[in-house]
Amino acid sequence: EAGVAQSPRYKIIEKRQSVAFWCNPISGHATLYWYQQILGQGPKLLIQFQNNGVVDDSQLPKDRFSAERLKGVDSTLKIQPAKLEDSAVYLCASSFNLIGTGESTGELFFGEGSRLTVL
Amino acid sequence: KQEVTQIPAALSVPEGENLVLNCSFTDSAIYNLQWFRQDPGKGLTSLLLIQSSQREQTSGRLNASLDKSSGRSTLYIAASQPGDSATYLCAVNTGGFKTIFGAGTRLFVKA
Numbered sequence: 001e002a003g004v005a006q007s008p009r010y011k012i013i014e015k016r017q018s019v020a021f022w023c024n025p026i027s028g029h030a031t032l033y034w035y036q037q038i039l040g041q042g043p044k045l046l047i048q049f050q051n052n053g054v055v056d057d058s059q060l061p062k063d064r065f066s067a068e069r070l071k072g073v074d075s076t077l078k079i080q081p082a083k084l085e086d087s088a089v090y091l092c093a094s095s096f097n098l099i100g101t102g103e104s105t106g107e108l109f110f111g112e113g114s115r116l117t118v119l
Numbered sequence: 120k121q122e123v124t125q126i127p128a129a130l131s132v133p134e135g136e137n138l139v140l141n142c143s144f145t146d147s148a149i150y151n152l153q154w155f156r157q158d159p160g161k162g163l164t165s166l167l168l169i170q171s172s173q174r175e176q177t178s179g180r181l182n183a184s185l186d187k188s189s190g191r192s193t194l195y196i197a198a199s200q201p202g203d204s205a206t207y208l209c210a211v212n213t214g215g216f217k218t219i220f221g222a223g224t225r226l227f228v229k230a
Contacts (some may be wrong), residue, residue: 022193033218042210042221043163043208045218048217091162106150108165108210111190113161
């Protein structure tokens with residue numbers, strides 16, 4: 001079974017430029033998460049999708065970050081304009097849903113991450 | 120508000136030693152708890168998942184326990200090896216399926 005795919009693995013940009021990250025979850029996983037991990041810290045949830053709907057985006061800096069999952073499969077996270085403090089690893093995770101309730105099991109499977117450096 | 124703390128932040132042990140990593144959480148109303156391993160520059164690899172109704176889970180040399188009443192989980196690693204060197208993160212899944220991570224414990228196993 002293929003895991004969570006992310007690209008690009010690394011990106012270096014100047015501040016105020018824009019960047020986009022792509023994630024393809026494990027096949028059949030209805031719930032998709034984007035996390036931000038700053039060096040030395042645990043991952044922090046940015047946004048959670050269930051199918052193509054947003055479940056939680058309370059910690060997403062909406063003035064500069066946006067994310068979409070138009071067809072309920074792959075997802076794109078965009079940052080525009082980037083700031084120095086956005087330098088981090090952006091992790092995508094997915095989980096499958098319980099038959100019946102449709103709720104996420106909460107067991108997360110992560111991709112390799114996309115490391116962003118903002119200069 | 121759920122908070123997750125991992126102690127120690129870093130640990131260095133000689134090869135072959137048994138060790139325990141600690142994870143504490145402030146709200147006992149959890150759905151499950153998951154332990155992850157993260158190698159430098161890599162994503163998170165799931166090690167063990169403990170449901171709220173379970174007390175422990177085992178996989179090879181790893182054993183994770185859960186005590187909801189005291190807000191604690193431990194990850195026991197038997198006969199540590201240099202290949203175990205990594206950062207270990209615990210993640211608590213709360214009501215509403217929100218997952219809160221600790222900052223991790225960086226483990227270094229010396230050959």
